[in-house]
Amino acid sequence: MALTRDSVPVIGRVVATETLPASPHQFHFWTPTATPIGIGAIVRVDGEDRTVFGVVLDARAYSDLVTPLHEVIGAEGDPGAAAPPTRRAEIRLWTAAVLRQEPEEPLQPVPLARVRLATPADVTLALRMDAYAQSEPRSAIPVGLYAAGGTRAPVWLDPDFLLGPESAHLNINGVSGLATKTSAVLFLLSAVFQHFPRGKGRIAAVCFNVKGPDLGFLDRPAALTPQDLEMYAALDVAPEPFDRVRFYAPYKADGVNLNTLRTHPALAGSVEPLVWGLREVLDYSEVLLNRDDIDAKADAFLDFLADRVVGKPFIDEWGGRHAVESFGDLERLFRAIFDGLEAAGGRDMWRTHHVATIRKVRNRLMNISTRCKGLVTDDADGNDLPFGAFEDRTVYVVDVAGVDQLGQDLVFTRVVSKLREHLERRDLGVEHVVAFVDELNKYAPADGPETYVRKMLLDLSERGRYLGLVLFGAQQFRSQVHRRVVGNAGTTVYGRMDMDELATPGYQILSPATKIKLATLPKGELMVRHPHFTQPVFVRFPRPASLQGRQGVEQFPPVPDVAFDDAVVRQLAALDRRVPAARVKDLIADRREDDVRRALLATRRARPHDVLAFFAARLGPAVRRQTIGDPAPGADVAPLRTVEDPYAP
Amino acid sequence: MARGLAREAARQPGGRPFAEARVVEGRDVRAIPVGEPVTGPEGMGFVDGIQRFAVEGHFGVTPVVRAQVAAAALERHGGALRCAARSVEEFLTVPRDRLTTDQWEALTDVGLPIQESDPGPRPHPLLDRWAAVQVIEQRRDRCEADAAARFLAARPDAWLVVDGGVTGLAAVRGADRAIGVVKSHETQFLEATDLEAALTLPAGSRSSAFVRRGAGGVEATSWYLRLWPWSEEDLLHGLARVERLTARGALDSADDVSRWLLAERSPVADRDPRWERLLYPMHHVEMYMRAEAGGWH
Numbered sequence: 001m002a003l004t005r006d007s008v009p010v011i012g013r014v015v016a017t018e019t020l021p022a023s024p025h026q027f028h029f030w031t032p033t034a035t036p037i038g039i040g041a042i043v044r045v046d047g048e049d050r051t052v053f054g055v056v057l058d059a060r061a062y063s064d065l066v067t068p069l070h071e072v073i074g075a076e077g078d079p080g081a082a083a084p085p086t087r088r089a090e091i092r093l094w095t096a097a098v099l100r101q102e103p104e105e106p107l108q109p110v111p112l113a114r115v116r117l118a119t120p121a122d123v124t125l126a127l128r129m130d131a132y133a134q135s136e137p138r139s140a141i142p143v144g145l146y147a148a149g150g151t152r153a154p155v156w157l158d159p160d161f162l163l164g165p166e167s168a169h170l171n172i173n174g175v176s177g178l179a180t181k182t183s184a185v186l187f188l189l190s191a192v193f194q195h196f197p198r199g200k201g202r203i204a205a206v207c208f209n210v211k212g213p214d215l216g217f218l219d220r221p222a223a224l225t226p227q228d229l230e231m232y233a234a235l236d237v238a239p240e241p242f243d244r245v246r247f248y249a250p251y252k253a254d255g256v257n258l259n260t261l262r263t264h265p266a267l268a269g270s271v272e273p274l275v276w277g278l279r280e281v282l283d284y285s286e287v288l289l290n291r292d293d294i295d296a297k298a299d300a301f302l303d304f305l306a307d308r309v310v311g312k313p314f315i316d317e318w319g320g321r322h323a324v325e326s327f328g329d330l331e332r333l334f335r336a337i338f339d340g341l342e343a344a345g346g347r348d349m350w351r352t353h354h355v356a357t358i359r360k361v362r363n364r365l366m367n368i369s370t371r372c373k374g375l376v377t378d379d380a381d382g383n384d385l386p387f388g389a390f391e392d393r394t395v396y397v398v399d400v401a402g403v404d405q406l407g408q409d410l411v412f413t414r415v416v417s418k419l420r421e422h423l424e425r426r427d428l429g430v431e432h433v434v435a436f437v438d439e440l441n442k443y444a445p446a447d448g449p450e451t452y453v454r455k456m457l458l459d460l461s462e463r464g465r466y467l468g469l470v471l472f473g474a475q476q477f478r479s480q481v482h483r484r485v486v487g488n489a490g491t492t493v494y495g496r497m498d499m500d501e502l503a504t505p506g507y508q509i510l511s512p513a514t515k516i517k518l519a520t521l522p523k524g525e526l527m528v529r530h531p532h533f534t535q536p537v538f539v540r541f542p543r544p545a546s547l548q549g550r551q552g553v554e555q556f557p558p559v560p561d562v563a564f565d566d567a568v569v570r571q572l573a574a575l576d577r578r579v580p581a582a583r584v585k586d587l588i589a590d591r592r593e594d595d596v597r598r599a600l601l602a603t604r605r606a607r608p609h610d611v612l613a614f615f616a617a618r619l620g621p622a623v624r625r626q627t628i629g630d631p632a633p634g635a636d637v638a639p640l641r642t643v644e645d646p647y648a649p
Numbered sequence: 650m651a652r653g654l655a656r657e658a659a660r661q662p663g664g665r666p667f668a669e670a671r672v673v674e675g676r677d678v679r680a681i682p683v684g685e686p687v688t689g690p691e692g693m694g695f696v697d698g699i700q701r702f703a704v705e706g707h708f709g710v711t712p713v714v715r716a717q718v719a720a721a722a723l724e725r726h727g728g729a730l731r732c733a734a735r736s737v738e739e740f741l742t743v744p745r746d747r748l749t750t751d752q753w754e755a756l757t758d759v760g761l762p763i764q765e766s767d768p769g770p771r772p773h774p775l776l777d778r779w780a781a782v783q784v785i786e787q788r789r790d791r792c793e794a795d796a797a798a799r800f801l802a803a804r805p806d807a808w809l810v811v812d813g814g815v816t817g818l819a820a821v822r823g824a825d826r827a828i829g830v831v832k833s834h835e836t837q838f839l840e841a842t843d844l845e846a847a848l849t850l851p852a853g854s855r856s857s858a859f860v861r862r863g864a865g866g867v868e869a870t871s872w873y874l875r876l877w878p879w880s881e882e883d884l885l886h887g888l889a890r891v892e893r894l895t896a897r898g899a900l901d902s903a904d905d906v907s908r909w910l911l912a913e914r915s916p917v918a919d920r921d922p923r924w925e926r927l928l929y930p931m932h933h934v935e936m937y938m939r940a941e942a943g944g945w946h
Contacts, residue, residue, distance in 0.1 A: 064936070066919045074915035084915040085688040086930050087728040 011035055011149075012094065012115035014045055024098065027054060027110035031092050033061070036149035039513045040527075040538035042118040042126050043096060047111025050103060053118060053126030054096035054110070055535045057511040063088040095511070097535045099126040120153035128532040132158045139197045142235040143188060143493075143528055144539025154235050155539045157491060159196055161531045163203070163432055167490030168465030171440070172526075173478040174495025180523050181474040181495055182214055185436055186544035189472075191237050192434065193393045201431030201468070202392035206385070206419065208412055209399040210438050213261040217552030218395055219245040219270075221545060228542035241546040242395045247271040248385060249399035250375035250407070255597045256567035259374055259402040264556035269574025274398065274411070275601060276375060277382040278327050281368055282306050284414045285361075286452045287406075297357045304353065305361075309333065316340060317350075327369045327378040334362045372407035381598065383605055387418050390429035405442075409453045412443060416456060416469075423467040432468040435460070440473040441480040454482060461488035479504040494518055494527040494536075510536075564593060568600055575604065576611040587616055595619060670838035673870065673900060674857040678843035681904070682854050683874075689909035694733060694800045694809040696722045697934040698793040699942065700785050702742075710772045711747045713756065714781040716740055719942060720792035722800035723934050724807065730933050734799040735941075736792040742784045744768035744777065764788065794818055801826060810910075812931050815894055816863025824894055828906055829869070831890040832926045838871070848884045850875035855891070855907045858900050868895040874907050876914050877925045887925040 012031035016022040027045070031037065037056060045052040065071055065088060075081040098110060102125070123146050124130050133140040133156040140156035160166040170188070172181045189205055196203050209215040221241045224232075232239040249260035249271050257263075258271050285302050305324075308314065314322045314333070318340040322333045341347045341355060348355045369376045385396055398415060400408045416435055422428035437443060437457075444457040460471050461484060473489070475481050479501060486492070497518040501507070507515065514536070518527060524543070527536045547555065562570065565588055569581040588596045599618035608614035672678055698720030705715045722734040740762040745753065747768050756763055766780040794817055800809055801823030808826050811818070815829035838861050839847050847856040856873040863869055869892040877887025891906060893899040910928065918924045918932035 064920055065916070070917045070919035070924075074917040076915075081915070082688075083728070084929070085728060085912050086725060086730060086916065086933065088916050088929075089933060089936060 008044075008116040008119055010114045011037060011043070011117055014110060014112045014115060015093070016109075016112055022110040022112060024101070024107045024109055026095065026097055027052070029094050029096065029115045031094065031115075033090060033092055035092060037094070037117065038148060039517045041148035042099065042123055042146065042151075042537070044116045044118050044122050044126075045110055045113050046116070047113045050101055050108065050111060052101050052110045053099040053122060055099055055126070055537065056094050056096050057535070058095040058513040060093045060095075061090060062093075063090045099534050100128060117149045117151055118153075120151060123151070123153035123155070127155065127530075127537060128534075129156050129158075131532075132156070132160075137197065138195075139200075141188070141195050142191050142237060143530075144526060144541035145231055145234055146537060146539055148538075152234060155528065155537060157528075157530055158532055159192075159200065161490050163192070163196065163200075163434070163470050164465035164468060166465075167531055169461060169471045169473070169489040170491040170493065171478065171481075171486050171489035172472070172474045172493040172495065173497070174476070174521075175498050176476055178496040178521075178523060180526075182438065183524075183544050183548065184493060184495065184526055184541060185472055185474060186215075186218070186546055186548070187237075187541050189395065189434065189436070190240075190242065190545060191235070193242070194237055196432075202390075202429070203432040203434070204390045204392065204394045204396065204430045205434040205436060206396045206398060206415060207436040208408075208415075208438070209397055209401050210408060210442075211401050213549035213553045213558075214401075214438070215397045215436075216247070216260065216262040216399065216549060217547035217556065218242045218397060220547035220552060220555070222543060222547045222551065224543055224545060231540065231542040232545070235542075239542070239545045244391060244394040245397060246386075246394060247397045247399060248274040250274045250372070250403055250411075252402070252561065253373040254561070254564060254567070255374060255377075255593065256564055256571065256600065257561040260399045261401070261553055261558045262399070262556070263558040265559065267556055268570065271399070273383050273601065273604060274375060274385075275377050275381075275383045276414070277377055278325065278330055278365075279310060280382055280384065280414060281365070281376055281410065282310055284410060284417065284452075285365065287410045287413045297354065298361055301353045301357050301361050304351070305330075318343070327366065327376070331362075331366065334358070368406065368410065371404055372410065375403055375407050375411065377597070377601075378594065381601055381605075383601055385415060385418070386429070387422050388427055388429060390422075390433070392430055409443070409451070412437065413453050413456050416460060420460070420464070420467060420469055423469050432470065434470045434472050436472040436474075438474045440475040440485065441477060444473075444482045444485045446480050446482050458482065458484055461485045465490075477501050479506050490531050492529040494521075494529075495525075496521040496523075564596075565589075568596060571600060571604065572611055572615060575607060579612050583612065584615075587619060591619065591622065665836050667840075668836045668838050668861060670859040670861040670871070672843065672857055672859045674859075674872075674903075678839055678846045678857045678859070680846060680850050680854040681857065682851075683904045683907040683911065684853075685908065686853075686912035686914070687905070687908040688912045690808055692724055692726060692804060692807045693909075694722045694724045694804065694807055695730070695811075695928070695930040695934050696720060696793055696797045696800065696809060697812040697931050697938070698789045698796070699935060699938045700789045701942070702781065702785050704778070705741070708743075708748055708752045710774065711744060712774070712777050712781065714742045714766075714778070714785075715761070716742060716781070716785045716788070717942065718785060718789040718792045719938050720789065720796040721934055721938055721941070722796045722809065723930065723937060724800070724804070725930065730930060730937075732937065733803065734796045736795040736799075737942075738762075738788055738792055740764050740788065742766045742781045744780065747772065790817060794821065797821060797824075797827065808909075810928065810930070812934075814863060814869065815892055816865075816867040816869050819863075819865070819867040819894060825896045825899070827893065828910075829892040830910065830928060830931070831892065832923055834885055834888070834890065847873045848888065849879070850888070852876070852878040852887065853911060855903065858903055860895055861892070869893065870895045870899040870903075872903055872907075874910060876911065885926075889926045 012029040014027050014029045020028055039056055041056045043054050141159055142154050143157050144155055146153045146155050174181055207215050219241055224239055229239055247270055249258045251273055252259045260271055262271050310324050316336055320336045324330050324333055337350055400411045419433050444454045478486055499519050502515045525540050527538050529536045565585045569584045572579045599615055602618045603615045700718045702714050702716035704712045706713050717739045719737040721732055723730040724733040742764045745765045764784050766784045769776050797811055798821040810828045813831055815827045818824040818827050852875050854875055858870050858872040860868050860870050871890055871892035874889050874891050875887055879886045913928040916929045918927045918929045921927050921932050
């Protein structure tokens with residue numbers, strides 16, 4: 001591409017001395033004290049036979065004053081003395097890092113020539129975006145607007161390096177509340193959905209909502225300022241909320257009220273319950289085991305359960321027939337084993353498994369159904385994300401903000417693992433999935449015990465790009481996240497940073513001025529590193545067009561939990577407004593809550609034409625309550641003998 | 650008293666250690682407090698020059714000296730100095746009478762103007778160089794006068810501070826707006842109690858004015874001004890001599906001009922060893938000239 005000098009005004013000149021030379025990677029230039037450039041500005045140097053683009057990393061100003069003492073003498077010790085009639089000679093000396101040289105070979109020191117502000121076309125060249133942002137059709141994702149010295153230019157990411165296969169993953173970093181991490185990711189997701197080339201396949205996003213209502217209203221429009229709209233136009237992104245969003249949330253412990261803040265009546269029915277049974281949990285039982293639990297014996301017993309018991313007819317040594325489909329069934333099997341061993345004279349081995357191992361596994365498994373009641377059901381039937389039927393340009397929000405840590409780990413691990421399995425088999429429904437995980441420092445900490453979640457995240461970071469599974473991770477402190485997770489992120493974004501964090505070794509490559517800028521970044525401004533950019537670049541981005549958590553809750557305040565029967569009515573009414581509340585209440589009166597939950601879940605899953613009829617059919621006929629007489633005197637049932645359980649919670 | 654002399658080598662005064670002057674403000678010289686410093690008028694100019702030279706070679710024992718002289722007038726607006734006039738000259742200087750025709754032609758082929766220096770009675774390596782320096786200083790004075798003349802002509806209301814005396818500007822139109830600031834005190838115009846009064850002026854005071862006669866009989870009204878307090882070790886510390894062409898009003902404005910110059914004490918020209926009597930704008934002009942001239946070989 002021909003690079004010609006143009007009419008852009010000269011703002012400075014490159015200077016080089018023996019102690020401050022210009023090199024192929026760095027140069028210095030001076031400007032008048034009144035200049036439009038600042039840290040992060042992109043400049044162009046036009047030499048005789050080469051053009052160099054650079055980004056300003058640092059700046060210094062000094063005068064010809066030899067020692068501050070002479071200033072004191074000049075003012076006769078009075079800092080309030082009148083300003084001297086002559087201003088001292090003063091210099092603004094800027095340090096810039098080379099972004100690109102044209103021609104690229106032979107690589108030579110930067111010419112001692114005039115410096116101009118980069119034009120929008122220069123920005124494209126400087127950041128090497130011309131290879132993908134200027135192709136036809138364009139294959140680029142806008143991440144924000146470069147803005148310095150009156151120049152505004154869109155900054156584009158290469159989808160092959162953001163979403164694979166060349167490199168992948170994005171990591172965003174910054175202090176809570178000021179770095180606008182979630183906003184940045186939502187804007188970028190929106191840009192990805194609008195600009196990811198159709199020819200590269202279908203794409204969806206799975207966003208884990210781990211705190212408050214952050215991602216609960218992505219389908220609702222947000223109020224945007226004229227400045228935001230202007231930026232959307234400049235970035236060629238339509239300022240609209242996501243038009244295809246599926247919300248998932250587990251139930252609360254009552255099994256009927258959803259554990260989410262998106263419960264406003266106007267949004268009723270838009271949240272799918274996320275409910276898992278034994279099968280779903282057992283496959284990821286490693287998540288439930290702590291470091292001390294991970295041993296070959298527990299593993300072997302879990303494998304035995306998964307391979308030989310769950311979902312298959314099983315006959316125990318004492319003639320008991322088991323069809324283990326749910327936690328309830330499993331508990332009955334455990335009870336049969338313990339009773340059988342007891343009856344056999346207190347044997348401590350069952351099918352090569354020690355009773356202590358069996359008790360440990362039993363306690364861990366049953367613990368999840370207690371701690372994550374609402375997410376995990378005792379029944380066999382669950383309600384899951386539509387693995388195999390994912391839709392193009394759709395956001396799947398999994399709201400686990402109200403679930404305890406163990407449950408979050410389980411959800412996170414299982415969903416990501418399932419995504420990976422389906423992507424490997426190419427049967428997910430889409431070819432690319434972005435998984436957005438906030439608070440990455442919690443799931444993949446730099447230190448601490450090795451957990452299944454962290455192992456899975458490491459695997460995702462290192463292999464995900466080949467599968468089309470891309471991690472968009474966010475955290476407050478990058479230094480606290482496992483280095484292989486952040487290191488594998490091809491694109492890194494920094495919002496407002498904490499100075500203590502910036503003092504950690506990971507930021508040594510940044511100049512002091514860049515660090516200061518990072519520590520004082522206003523909302524809506526980010527520093528972006530991308531494989532094509534040889535230096536970080538600062539960009540601005542507009543507010544997301546989707547309603548964000550706090551505003552969402554203000555606009556759609558969540559309703560309080562309601563009684564069991566009212567919750568059932570509400571959920572059925574969300575499927576069909578004509579369902580009469582009184583009739584539903586009559587149907588479920590005096591019915592076991594577990595039966596009602598099961599029928600309700602089945603109805604939600606089936607989404608039948610006649611909701612009430614389907615619900616009633618799944619509920620089955622009521623069994624009339626029958627009072628039997630008092631047991632005969634002396635016919636007391638002897639209590640069961642129990643073996644002491646060392647792993648009881 | 651002898652302590653100061655013991656610390657630094659005593660300099661030999663120039664060729665004219667003494668000159669005549671007559672006091673024109675009272676009978677005897679006395680210290681006159683000038684009042685609080687006041688910033689000079691907006692648009693004030695400052696002229697200074699530089700000179701550089703090197704012996705490029707010899708014809709026999711006769712040195713050929715190449716020189717560059719330059720001067721600039723910088724004007725001050727809003728505290729910032731900008732170049733208003735500039736004059737540069739590069740030349741060779743040799744004692745022509747000592748060269749053969751061939752040697753002279755060889756020099757003219759270089760393409761630089763040639764200024765003749767005094768051949769003296771016979772060759773002498775040091776005297777020949779000294780003679781070349783005399784030529785160079787004269788050319789520099791011309792450069793400075795040229796820059797000053799152009800400034801005064803272009804800005805008919807502006808005052809101009811020049812480095813050194815002003816009698817050389819007598820022929821320049823507007824020279825009555827020139828203020829000379831002389832840092833060297835090689836020529837003494839006063840004696841006895843007048844001299845003592847002048848050399849022991851307290852800071853912020855000037856001496857009574859006197860008139861001295863310069864080259865061609867041009868008269869200048871002059872006075873000493875103490876910019877910084879003097880010390881026991883150096884009577885000349887912070888002492889400048891100010892002069893203006895003798896004309897109507899020159900004496901009347903002595904206090905005003907002195908106050909302007911007092912205001913120039915800040916900022917301090919601390920990169921120059923003569924900082925206590927070198928005004929910062931003059932230092933700036935010199936810095937500008939050297940930066941403009943760049944490397945010179």
